[in-house]
Structures are given as C-alpha cells and as structure tokens.
Amino acid sequence: ADVGDHVIVINAEKGRGTGRKAEQKLYYRHTGYAGGIRSTSYGKLMADHPERILQKAVWGMLPHNTLGRSMFKKLRVYAGGEHRHEAQKPVSLDI
Structure with a gap:
C-alpha cells in the first residue's frame, strides 16, 4: 500500500534533549532470555x-500495525549531513 513519500532526516547528531534526559531517560530492550532486560x-x-x-x-508516534510498519520503512535517519539518496533528488524542507 502506498503510505506516502519517503523521508530522509540528516544531522540527527545535532539534536538535543531538554532537562536531564542524558542521565535520567532510559531505553529498554530484551534479549529474549530470562532476566535479559x-x-x-x-x-x-x-x-x-x-x-x-x-x-x-x-x-512511538506511529500506529503499531501493518500500516505503521509500512510508514516506518520509508523513514531514513542519518547522524551526519551526508546520505546516499542523492540520485532520488530529494527536496529539502527547512524547519
């Protein structure tokens, strides 16, 4: 299903969190083994x-179903300013 345009985000390394997120906010994952958090x-x-x-x-903002997975596949995020999608002639949006 067509769920919209592809989105390329560059310079993710320049993002900042507010407050004390660097020390307090935690991201969790599970290895699949008992006690593997x-x-x-x-x-x-x-x-x-x-x-x-x-x-x-x-x-976290997308619906957690097939549509959300299709939408998420069209997102590309890069830490720096360089990306490998120049051949697709992306349109720049300044926010």
Whole structure:
C-alpha cells in the first residue's frame, strides 16, 4: 500500500534533549532470555547512535500495525549531513 513519500532526516547528531534526559531517560530492550532486560541511557545512545533516538521517537508516534510498519520503512535517519539518496533528488524542507 502506498503510505506516502519517503523521508530522509540528516544531522540527527545535532539534536538535543531538554532537562536531564542524558542521565535520567532510559531505553529498554530484551534479549529474549530470562532476566535479559537491558537498558541504555539517552546520553550513551546519543553518543553511539544518535539516529536511533529519532527512529524510536517516530516509531512511538506511529500506529503499531501493518500500516505503521509500512510508514516506518520509508523513514531514513542519518547522524551526519551526508546520505546516499542523492540520485532520488530529494527536496529539502527547512524547519
């Protein structure tokens, strides 16, 4: 199903969290094993993979069904200003 245009987000590393998110906000994941809950702080995730913070934020706003997964597949997030989609002639939107 056509769920809209592809979206490319660049410079995710320049994003900032307000307040004390770097120390207090935690992202959780589970390994699949008993007692396998793992957590990562916002600050560590921002230092290692800044694009994942934006991806997790967008995923949380989308519907958690087939339509939401189709929409999420059209999102591309890059930490720096360079991306590999120049051949598609993306249109820049200044926000």
